[in-house]
Amino acid sequence: MNVRRYRARDMRDAMRQVREHQGSDAVILSSRRGDDGLLEVVASLDAAPEAGSSSFAQGLGESIPVDPQLAAMRREICDLRTLLMQQQALSESDQWAARHPLASQCIGRLMRSGFSEKLARSLTGGVQEDSSEEMAWSRLRSRLSASIATTSPTVLDQGGMLALVGSTGVGKTTTLNRLALRQIRRMGPDSVTLVTLDRQRIGAYKQLQAFGQMAGIPVMLLESERDLTALTNRATEGKLVLIDTQGQAARDAAERRLFAQVRNEVDLETWLVVAATHQSAVLRQVLQSFQVCDPAALVLTKVDEAEQLGETLSVLLEQRTGLVFYSDGQRLDEDFHKADTMYLTRLALQEPAYSVPPPQDRDAMLINSVSVGRVPATSQTQTLRDGMVLESIVPFRKALHAAY
Template sequence: MNVRRYRAKDMSDAMRQVREQQGADAVILSSRRVEGMLEIVAALDTEDAPSAHSAPARSAGRSSAARSAGGRGQVSVDSDLDAMRRELTDLRHLLVQQNGASESAQWAARHPLAAELVAGLNECGFNEKLARSVAGGIPEDTNIETAWSRVRARLSSALVTEQPDILERGGMLALVGPTGVGKTTTISRLALRQIRRMGRDAISLVTLDRQRLGAYKQLQAFGQMAGVPVMLLENERELADLAVRAGDGRLVLVDTAGQAARDVAEQRLFAQIRSEIDLETWLVIAATHQGRVLRQVLHAFQGSDPSALVLTKVDEAEQLGETLSVLLEQRLGLAFYSDGQGLAEHLHAIDTLYLTRLALRETPLTRSAPIRAPAQQSPARPLGSAAIADRLGPLDQGMILESVVPFRKSAHVGL
């Protein structure tokens, strides 16, 4: 144990002396004012950071103790040193925690309004760094209602959105993402949206998911009910061949097998055929994922070059603020989100204002009427709320994807 006493004019000068003499690992044991000077006592655990002078002396001392007590004194000395080392480590951690708490308390005392906003955002799941960034800059004399309005506006405008035109012009669109996020259901929802707008002749469904038999049956059940072709392909090469035969203006929706983030990170989906065909990919993510998991998913699926995000299971998220915190860290835009089990009425074009209000727990999940988005965005409206009798029959409108029932129609296996 290397213990030294220092005198300095202030604490910064004392800390400089400690760092120069004993290094950054030294711990201040006490401080006091003596004759107008600041006197501190600092200690360094020489077991962790031995010096050239202390190491031989310690070694000689141990050898002497071992010879004088037959080895029993050595055990006692080592035990005392270990206990002192643990105490110093605990003291160091305590000082760090107290220093952090003191800084937070001082900041909250200087900025009471911002501290209240940050506390509210933290409670909703937004991380500390984002919360301070959003709350910063709001004048302290602002009333709380106006302050929350500004926080809401900042979060809403910061969320990146995407308005892809592939649904208008047609082409090949593949949905990728981990298992269980709702890719197959989202495929069916997008297909129904396209049928309502363009007719059933403008859509085809393809699945590359040969791992889950239920996924193909679910998509096939929808295809038979809606009267659109469904194909089960073996590999990406067959997808390239299909792209050659597909007509202009037709939308081909491609369902893919779910993969764990650690597995997909080692490969690049569609890498072999992307240069041959015009293929767009969207990444489907679930709002129920923890922030750490969601970051892993976004990073892992970068290799599939997604151009937009689809956020599912919004209604099941315990803290939507945690999800939005992650989305605000990256630049991939949101295109759609879903918030229920319904096939048509629970898929929405992105509305950042509504999602922000939902994350801040300012609005119930049930939407009695569409909430208008900011001027630069299209208003979000439930899909399928209007009748589609001209495109689908009465039985089709009440379909349940999770049920696979026999149909009189034959399976569609081609374009």
């Protein structure tokens, strides 16, 4: 073992001397400031000749005894070296945390809520250490909420063709029915036509057909995208054609290029439906793969089932497509909301969130314009609000069929 003592002005000068004389593998055993103001450093390095001699002896088949104390000292030096390397790696982050305790606390809380470290550090870049914790979180919350892209498409008001695309099981059919119910209440049953291109999933068409019979609106099962050209007369001003599509894996979306054949013939808008339960890597792949469908907006489903909503919001912050609606339950009406980024932010941060108010169009009771069978409008409103439960595949309950 090669142990040497060095005297230097500071630690940087001492490290330079150690590297010059003993190499980068040397380990500093101790350091102290002398009476003369100079820094005394003791460094150690396993002697190369010993290792060479040992190897040579082993090559001759000889066994050279090793001093147990020397072996224990070597192991201890290796452990100290590993510890020093770990401390050196952590020293920069620890020093930053010591200088910015409030920002460091905010970063930790964001990461525990599922937000990525990169996003957390970006959001806390403007935190002022002299402000209170409540003030810092208020500004951070507002900044996070304002960073989530939202949009307000005009297709629901002006009419046209709207198709929902997305992976299998994210809730496209349920979302389609929710949009139809919203449009019926605002514009009447004559303003909506339901169309499905999903001929693979069992019960997909029956689910739409059941809703169409209850609401008194037409439901069509098309053979291919080409058949959409014959429905342009139904997408006139104020009238909406809602199109359900077959779910597909993200890796297949880019190859299939849905609606590519009719884009030049039909004025069609697409919305991408994504689930908050997706892992961040999967959600990124979905968002990237379905860009071939040119989505104008996002619908976020299954918010109530997400373990860490912050993970989902981190991915949404990375892209520009705006959020238009989100759902947080299976109830057809009460669990479907317009995009509220502050509510979602509070929910992701596990903070007490204000209750989501019902949309303004619900207060107007526009359901009176809907006529389904012989049920009075007031009775119909109560039934739709209290009894309608729509699952992703399961049809309406039999009791509802009997009521109509």
